[in-house]
Amino acid sequence: MIKFKKELNLSILGLLIGCSLLPLTMLQAQENVVKQMLTDSVSLSQREVVIPIKEEELPVVLSEIKVRSLKWANSLPERSEINAKLVKNDSFLVVVDSLLFVVRRTNTKRVNVRGLINLELFWKDQRNKLKIERDGLSSAIKRLQADRQKQTNSQLDQIETRFVNDSITIDSRTESLALQVIGQQDSINSEVQWRKDLLLEGLNNTITRLIDVELIVEDIEQTLSERERNLYRHAETPMYQLDYKGFRLGDSVSSFSKRFGGEWKAFKSYLMSKQNILFLAIGFVIMIVVLFYWLRNRLNQKDLTNLTAFQSSLVSILNQPLSAALLFGFFVVSGFFANAPPLMDDLMILILLVPILQLHARLIKPDLMPYLWLFAILILIRFIDGFMPQYTVGYRLLLLLFSLIQWIALLPWIREKRILELQNKRLNRIIYFTFWIHWIGLTIAIIANFLGFVDMARVFTEALVANLIGIIILYFSCIVLIGGLHFLLGNTWFQRFNVVRIHEVYLKRLVSRIVVFIALICWVRMLLRVFYVRRSVENWLTSLLTDPINMGSISFTLSSIFYFFLIIWLSVLISKAIKVVLNDDILVRIPLNKGVPRMITAISQFTIIVFGVLFATRYIGMPLDQLTIIFSAFSVGIGFGLQNIFNNLVSGVILLFERPIQIGDTVEVGTLMGVVKSMGIRSSNIKTFDGAEVIVPNGQLISQEVINWTLSDRHRRIEVISGVAYGSDVHRVKKLLLQVLEENPDIMKDPKPLVLFNAMGESSLDFRMLFWTAQFDDWVRVKSEIVFAVHDILYANDIEIPFPQRDLHIKSFEGRFPGNDE
Template sequence: MLTDQAKRLEDLIGELAKRRDLWRRTEDDARASGAPAPVLDRVQESLAALSATQKSVEKRRAEMLAMQDKVTRELALVDDAVSRLTAYRQQTVGKILVRDSHPVWAMDLSGRTRGRLVAHVRDEFQSDARDLRDYAVENGPRLALHLMVFLVLAALFRSGRSRARRIVEQEATLEQATRVFQLPYSSAFLLAALMTGWIQPALPEMGRQAISLIALVPVLRVVRAYMHPGFVAGLYAFAGFFVTDRIRFFCSPSPVLEQLLFLGEMSAGCLLMAWVLRPARLGKVELSEAAVVALRRIGIAARILFAAFAVALVTGACGFMQLGRLLGGGALSAVYGALGLYASVRASQGLVAYGLRTRALRRLRMVEFSRELIERRMNRVLVLAAVLTWFALVLSRLELAVPTLALVESILAIPIAPGTELSLTFGKVLAFAVTVYVAWLLSRFVRFALHEDVLPRLSLARGVDYAVTTILTYVVLIGGFLVALGALGLDLNRASLLAGALGVGVGFGLQNVVNNFVSGLILLLERPMQVGDTVQIGDLTGVVTRIGIRSSTLRTGQGSEVIVPNGIFISERVTNWTLSDQMRRIDLSLGVGYGADPERVLAILVEVAQAHPNVLPLPAPTALLRGFGQSTLDFQLSAWTNQPEGWVQVRSELGISILRRLQAEGIEIPYPQQDVHVRTLPKA
């Protein structure tokens, strides 16, 4: 930002210098031509104004450059501090196998030492409290915003309590999702606490610890609402561990007190995990099938935690506190994070279930008709985000976040085609794939939103909605592909030149593909046929089920799906039986004997057609005497039906009904006869 302003000022100084030179030449020309004094005075005034403006801009540029230099020095100091901190953390992680504290048997716990340790902890606590107070004074608006977020969420959960009860009465399957509305303040505080990193990124560590302590009560209440009663005791035990862990944090200025508290935590953790794994206790708990599966997972986690606590206890007692904190503290942080994220996900899922059933969102057609799908997808996103956050927390607590990021960056920087001008790397290829995948997801959402909510509200001609949806889908995909090419590191200007150079050569080999592509655009824009139309191409008749950008699909009466290139629909004769309406005429020919009354036959044919439920009254059925055959009077029945796909069945039913009616009327349908005269030859 400062660089841009400095550049603009530099450009302005250059422009002012050009104008001063222009006015000086103007002054010289005016003096040489003997211009009047007022003109010379006006020129001199302009030169003076330009000089003053240039001096002011130069002064502003000097101030900007000084500020830029100061910011650069500050950034250098920050980078140096970050580098030192990173080096210290790496050095600390590298010394986890070095004894950094006294063993338990060598601790100095004399009265004088205890007093000095307590005083040291008190001084550090007061110092942190002063920092927190100063932060509160300087960041009052941020604290007010955070409080406002909590109050809004609390009001939302509280106002939705009665509505949640009605939702459960209508949909019993949502009983679990709406339990959080019975705990409005706890759910609101959980979600507000999750936003601490965004609303208050510079909050001192003491403030973060205080928020986590306060959030312990909401976490317990929400998790307990979804937990089997047999596991509640273990939940409260972990809550006790959490409180002890926060106390240990405040005692961290005193290594001895912190070590004693840590060893007490690890001892209690081993006892708790042994109690959880005791078979006799588990046998007394009645569990459902789903709870049994969850119990197996809890058993695996309990064994891992027991091993971590035991190793941390031994290493901490022997004075290897860095290793003990890494194992024991990391295990406890993993449990705390899992409980907090589980409670937050439950609260978020309750909000999603409630929000999708509010009056405002029910007006959206895609919510009304696809609520379950949207809710399932959103819940899946929430769970995925929670899992990724949990992994990030665990890696950070185990001091593995920085090495993991460095390893990932090194892998992404591996060149795929070294020595080439394109300089591809795994990172660029991954960015390309991710961008294409996101564009595909976005195109699906655009199609879904247009098809479910936007286009049905508009008065469009038949087929326009499909054309708009298809074209916008391909626009999103093509745009995403171009962005993906940029992420791949390909210069789009050079890519366009390359495409133009290759277009001529490739065009000869891909003429049919280009022809079909252009024909697909013509089909979508002109709409000579639409999805659902019954069309005939040569001897192929079927229903259009898809109009793609290169080919279209016809479903024949035999059930087969035929892929037809779009160019055929443009270049050949296509009969669309349902372009303007769904009506189709049925022609049925028959012959009766010469002894029948023609007028009666015509009346019978019309009556049978009018009695059929799938024959339209308008246009009315007609019967005609078409001619005289060798042994029959030839008639034709013409009737209209609105069954473009089932017209063959209608014609068959009409034929059966006509045959039965003629038989009932005693009218004969002759079959071709031929007299054969046999002449016997005389015997020789």
Template sequence: MDPLLPYGRIGPHAVLLLAACVLGLPGPVAWSQGTAPTTSGDAETAATEIPDDQSGTTTAPPILLEEVPNRAEATTAELATLLPRDSSHRTLERVGGETDLVLKEVETQLAKTRKMLTGRPNVRTLQRSSAELTEMLDHLRSLEEELDGQLDGFGDSFERIDKIAAVWTMTDELAKTKEDADATMLTRIAAVLGEIAQMRSSVVERRNELLSVRDKLVNPSVALAESIEQLQATVEARLAGIFRAEHPPLWSPRIRESLQMEWQTIGPQLLRKRFEERGQVSRKPTHSIGFQIVLFLAIGLTLRWLRQRTRARAEVDNRLRGAQLVFEHPWAMAVLITAFLTIPLDPLAPRSAGLVAAAFIAVATLRIVQRYLPDPLILFTWGLAILYILDRSRDLLDTTPTLSRLVFFAEMFGGLGLLIYLLRPSRIVKLPEERRGHPFFRPLYVAMSLAAGVLTIAILSDLFGWSDLAVLLGDGVLRSGYLGLVVFVLLKVAQGLAMFALVLRPLELVRAISNHRQRVQHWLERGLSVLAAGFWAALVCGQLGLLTPAIEVAKQVLGASVEIGALSVSLSDVVVFAFTVWFSFLLARWVQVLLQEDVFSRVRTSRGVPYAVSNLARYSVICLGFLVGLSAAGVEITKLAVVAGGLGVGIGFGLQNVVNNFVSGLILLFERPIDVGDTIELSDTSGTMKRIGIRASVIRTFDGAEVIVPNGMLISDKVTNWTLSDRRRRIDLNVGVEYGTPAQRVIDLLIDVAKANPKVIGDPEPVAFFENFGDSSLDFKLRAWFDADHATNTHTIHSEIAVAVQQALEDAHIGVPFPQRDLRLISMPPNAESDPNAATDLGAVKPPSDPRDGP
């Protein structure tokens, strides 16, 4: 159906549908199309939607004549919303102007690529050119996507305008068939149809403008895609023959001739042209330069203010010494942070911007890295920075391959010289002992030795004409070193900022962080180190052209799956599930610590509530993470009902004890008959409750042993909790004194001794009373209470009070008797006095003989 027509012809299937509708009505209905008069069935006719046989949609019915004025105003308002907005016009102007600039750059770059392919550039030049063309192609495609989004909006507008036009066209035909329709009504309908036609004309005009710009991007995009494909094919062919000498040796006369020709062609004007190449595109985002300057100033001023703060805080907190080193060069840090954040935003910047940025990054890196490296490494970093600037300036020589080859040869030779200088035993000995004892020193030493060997091979390869092999090896080693130094500085900057953030508000007010700052700092340093290592590896792979192949290989490996019947498990599903569960455990631990340190420590709760709620939150996060991991791995949660049924059968047969202990653990958490830190006694085990787990609990005995007790025993067996209702505990001390001592004097002395002990509490007060008349002494008892939270254990308090009582009795000259027995002899042999052996027979001890007595 022509979209310009209000409606098309009724097809056969539509006729059958209408016939069914007519037959289904309760009375005879007259259907008219054309000029047939309508009767009282007009309401039904107006309420019936006419199906479109070609589009599959339905056309709205004509408007009732009495509703035309109101519907005309509504239609005018709706058409106003379909007008092309000012934002669409601004987008068209911006994209159109940017397209003209980009197309010029694309034409220049394609011409340069064709000229470059006529020679024999090295593999790295081909890869760099391919990357530049890919950036341009991505930029063009982003413009195409933006235009396509605008065109999709116009398509919706066309569809809506056509529907509105169809309704008003049918309304106009209906009004012309009415004898009572006045001229004002017909004029109003004609005006609305004119507005619709004018609106459609405006939309068509704006759509054609968008299509005109969109068509300009088609051919350049195709040309860029073909050039990229050609470059990639050339790179693959060169890599396949990488062990063949594709260039003459450096001592060949052909090298001298080529160098003379290139030296004659090169000059200040050519260098300036290469330096400012792609400058016409960079003039487009002039606001990006201003944004970079503003961002640099803002970061620099902020870091300068932080330097003052760190200096003041480091004087009282030695833990900020490392952060203070980073903030000593705020403007150098600002350069690195600004470059890291903004350089990826302008991929089409001119070469001059790249060289200037390289120089600034090198200087800023040197300023910061000197704070962290010993003196023997300073010269190495200076040499590395100079080689980095030389490497970036080599981009200007991509049209002079021989001269570029010689510069690269000198760059590799300089890098090898720096490594040999650093790896000498005399230089290693000068390193500080803590540096040589660092765990990463040995792997770093081995890596630098391997780098020296690889550079040697690259130099020999370039010397004999294997330029592609030399570029791959030498460029990879050198750029790995450059990027490693920059990433190391960024890591130190990030660690310093994180360390300083831990002592600032609001993190300083978080007790979970302030009470465990050393541990948090350790984990932050480890996490940032891992991220820095991954970032460095990604940058190196990107420089070597291995990032995209590595990603593709990773996708293939992670996409590998094993199918067992209807079950399909891939490695990516397993990795996602494992990572989600690991992260849920980590998050659950942090939630538990946060609740215990920052929430429940600030509110008053009942005994055991913080431990119960924090553990419940921890288990909830773990369970939720497990379910999320299953869902992320592609497992349907609804199918877990089958697993739950299987678990129910297993529980019924073999997991009764496990479920019993699990439910008992929940009872312990919610009912709280035992809390962590309570002193309990269970059958033959007594000690302090250390942890209440989901299946078992841990009791630390007074001997230092840790006893694992199933939770079911703590619920079913008899347990004595010495600190259930409160933390007060009582000690009893029995004291016996000799007869004749005043009892009240002893009672007062015992109470004074108990009150003198700082661990004895005053409520309830200590008491002493006279208990009994013993066989050898007057028996007294002292009772005192102490707080278990502020004392070590009962035995220590008991010993301290007993020693104090003994000292007090001695100072009061009150004796402590020992048991005495009187023996009365009822009868004895007549010769017991003359014969000592007879007394011995009765059980008496024979007295020792006096040496002065004779035999």
């Protein structure tokens, strides 16, 4: 009976596995989500260890298996939960099917660029939702499979095998318990298989819709790319051939309302899907408003002198804290919303128009106010122009009006350069050059509109307003960021750090450059988007950086090379920054022996750079074990031509750890004597007392004899020889010389200065003065002062200072000199 039960169970189990493998095979062609699950199951079963079961332990083992199976069965998700999940998934798929039916009947070739962008964003959002559904179903299936694998009991399999082979004898009670456990296992497996089959069916349907949506998105992206490529070549009917009799203003208004209503519904749907981000953005804007009011009050209490240009501009802007906060806050929160519809950008610009007008009303001259209001009118026209149906008579006329207003408004600016006078002449020239470029672009737009190149005319017409909006927002954002960071660096809390206090000017300049660089990147991206070439440029850059370049058997990409050098460059910058922080702010506060701070700094720098190189090498895909080839080649190079360089490098490391010479020491190497100004890994810089800077290889500092005058301290012994005339009281002279040495504050008391009677010379009685000074750098001055004092005290005490003299004795005699006849 047990044998028959076993065979029946095996048959049912084989049938269930076969049924489960059929949908798995279908899904494997579409999505590889179940393959990993089966692989994990096999690996788990291969690692399982089977322990033989004794006959007397069977009842206990069967009871434990029964309890574990019941616990697992209770932990399985309810059928209602599975059905509810699948009903929700099916409802969403029905909506997707209806949307797919509509979009497949839409001719995307006749949809304008703005409409295509809206379609692209909408279907990308649907794709993300489908991916979330797919991942949820896939994870549920994996959990079921993993739980089932954990509950698969090798002990029960062993018992069944022994029943089949009649290799075990048990009583009827144990047999009944075994049959119950086996039946329980079969029932649970059936429940698991039922749940998994349902989830697999939902997963299959979801993946099918996901593939359809992927194709729709790909089709829209290709249409957009093709439209952008042909943007400046697409021609419609010239304006002089249009049928103006059929034009009705009411039709244009009706089309505007219809298109705006459609985008408004999509915009509300987008906001509903981003509620959490929306609340976060509102909270962020409120926080920025409070912060700006607080900053204004704090700055009014400070002494606003010696400010940078950005700090002064920030103070002026903060006179209108609400407008400044709204302008900066809305600009920042625009980055919170990824893949936002174009209507959101248009509404954001309309909202920002109010603070822009209010801020500029206080910053510009009164005679420029008409241009400011004209700018506001142009933004409104641009907003209306975005919802007009393209290529119609009303759209063409509105576009022509839009171009002519800008063209006429720019004429005074390019004819009278004194309208805008800025202190920065270079910025002044850039602005006027930009005006000229835009005026030429508007001229091209007007001509293109007449000739029928509507897309070209629209791009050049909207470029000026869009560029001005972007520049204004980026300009105020740069002022807020740079000015705020400058005030932050000047804050008393930051001034506690030596790094900030010593390098404040450099840090302010660095902050300004970084923020301006980021602003330039944003401006370039905005220009690419305005001229509808961003997608083409990004595709070109992606292809350029990611396409493999083959050189023989070596294959690489430009992006890997770029990131390789970028990572190394960043590691070098970080190492330099850490060096400055350690030297100026950390190690100076810790009592360390001379040379230890430099060693710690050098090791830190070297470690960061090495990790940067290893990370960069790993990033480009080169296995680290292949670096041994490079090191082997390097060792061969050392053997042939790099012996001296390698010797100097090793000597640099020895100098770093032994520290016989440090920066600032006065050393004497051969005939060279000077102060060590810098020490590198290969060579050191010694500045002589004559002002010459000598580059000395580190190998010479190790192999040659080096005299370090300041290794342990900066004390120096000085010797002065002084002589007095014969007949002077030598004991009195000794007291006077000791008095000179004791009265000089630069002479050390310990060791005690000495005055020695050195010798009785040919012309003088010589005294030798020996004394120590802690002013090593000024020992020449100290010696000169002692010589002056010795002269003065000897002269004041009427002690003669002799000079070399010779006595000539002339002996007279009578007679003639030999050889003189006269």
